[in-house]
Amino acid sequence: RLEVVVESARHLPKMDTMGTCDAYCVINYSGEERKSSVKKNTYSPDWGERLDFEVEGGGEVKEMTVDVWDYDMVGSNDKVGSVRISAAEL
Numbered sequence: 430r431l432e433v434v435v436e437s438a439r440h441l442p443k444m445d446t447m448g449t450c451d452a453y454c455v456i457n458y459s460g461e462e463r464k465s466s467v468k469k470n471t472y473s474p475d476w477g478e479r480l481d482f483e484v485e486g487g488g489e490v491k492e493m494t495v496d497v498w499d500y501d502m503v504g505s506n507d508k509v510g511s512v513r514i515s516a517a518e519l
Contacts, residue, residue: 431458431482431519433493435465437475444499444507450474451500452509458482459491467500490516 433456441450452474454465461482468474484490497509 431484433458433463433480433482435476435478435480437473437477438497439473441472441474441497441499441509443472444509445501450509453498453500455496455498456480457494457496459484469500490519492516493519 435454435456438452438454441452444450449470450472451467451469452471453467454476456463456465459482463480463482465476465478465480468476493514494511495514496511499507499509501507
């Protein structure tokens with residue numbers, strides 16, 4: 430099992446003409462995807478959430494991708510940013 434803690438983000442940009450950022454994270458690892466909760470009306474969200482991924486015993490460690498999104502009630506969500514974490518960094 431791989432445990433990922435989604436801690437926080439700071440100084441997110443304004444993505445919509447009206448309102449602040451409603452941020453959430455999407456984490457992809459080895460073909461699996463996990464999402465954090467949406468933190469509404471903040472440019473500096475604090476999640477403090479644990480997301481678990483199943484890892485096969487003796488399996489090769491893979492790259493992880495973390496995307497931050499701005500949730501929109503109407504229309505499509507906006508991608509705020511992305512980071513790739515190499516297997517060596519994990």
